Amino acid sequence: MEDQQATLLGPADVRRLAEELGIRPTKKLGQNFVHDPNTVRRIVAAASVSAADVVLEVGPGLGSLTLALLPAAGAVTAVEIDPVLAARLPRTAEEFAPGLADRLTVIEADALRVRAEDFAQPPTALVANLPYNVAVPVVLHLLAELPTLAHGLVMVQSEVADRMAARPGSRVYGVPSVKAAWFADVRRAGPVPRTVFWPVPNVDSGLVALRRVPPPSTAPRQDVFRVVDAAFAQRRKTLRAALAGWAGSATRAEAVLRSAGVDPATRGEQLEIGDFARIAEAATTVGGH
The missing domain is CATH 1.10.8.100 (rRNA adenine dimethylase, C-terminal domain)
Structure with a gap:
């Protein structure tokens, strides 16, 4: 069977979709849409997603990363809090990745409140461009709630990436670093330039790679x-x-x-x-x- 591909969203597609939906990206929801196909390809490659993976994507937005994930993963479950975006995503998948759209499931929900039973297929990988203001709580909640999540790659604000991946003795080592280490081996996986987003944020972004490890203790x-x-x-x-x-x-x-x-x-x-x-x-x- 030949590999099916998806057409990825470019800057014009992102603006057209946003206009169609009447979306003005908001700071409150931390919405910055990726409009660079090379960036989403790089994220999917760095995430080491395979056909064996059920990928959980948080905050898919207009679908830039979703479309890059569909050919690589066995299935993608996208959790989107915005009802307008959640409703549009399956249609975007049909338009840009017609042969792959059946791999996508959209759950309209707050990622901080999802439970294991909300997923028909237990997710094995987390790949997401996370809203900056909730990145750490979302990652910790999902690792705690979904023991099947074995690995992941998230794009977060650069400072948040530093904090999550910090080691003891580092100036930015703190609660997020320690709690993340309970669940996973966490490391920086490269920077992401501001210019790949629309609108351009006033902060730099970074990739954080996660690999599940056994808990360090039997203590609760x-x-x-x-x-x-x-x-x-x-x-x-x-x-x-x-x-x-x-x-x-x-x-x-x-x-x-x-x-x-x-x-x-x-x-x-x-x-x-x-x-x-x-x-x-x-x-x-x-x-x-």
């Missing part, structure tokens, strides 16, 4: 994340001080930290996700307040 994730939140709520303080509220007292915080093999004078930004997991585990065995 919520318990570990509570430790992470407490450690970074006062990131300039030592862990003995920062975790005092969480542990019930600074004295107990110190005892828990020592039991976990963590120096109480360390700061949260120096620890890896496995260290935070050990602290959560130790808290179940160290008594007293």
Whole structure:
């Protein structure tokens, strides 16, 4: 069977579709539409999507990335919060990728609220141009909710990409970096120039690659994340001080930290996700307040 192709959206197509739908891209929804075919081809290639994948795309917008995904993936499920865009997408697939449109499923929903049972086919890959204001919560929610997601590539604001992929000791290492590391190996996968978007945003974008890893601990994730939140709520303080509220007292915080093999004078930004997991585990065995 010969490979079926999709015609990709260029700048004129993007403007025509937006005009037809009466869309003025809004800052509130973080809408910046990609109008460069080479960029979406590059994203799909970097995402290593295969015919075995059911791709979850969040915020497909006018369909630029969707059309590039359809020939590469076995199926694509697009989650779109905007009812006008959600209604138009299947028609765009019919027009630009007629032989492939049956691979597309559109769910009109908020990606922060989707559940595993909303998907007829469990997604195996996340590929998305994410609205900047919700990128981190969306990625964390989907990784938690959809254990079948094995890998992914997301386009986010450059600073967000730095934070998600940061390692301990980095100036931008923080809650997003640690929580993402619970689920996945996260790394930067290259920059994206502003000029590929319409309208041109006033920030740079970057690609973040995700590969699912086993949880670093059998401790409940919520318990570990509570430790992470407490450690970074006062990131300039030592862990003995920062975790005092969480542990019930600074004295107990110190005892828990020592039991976990963590120096109480360390700061949260120096620890890896496995260290935070050990602290959560130790808290179940160290008594007293």
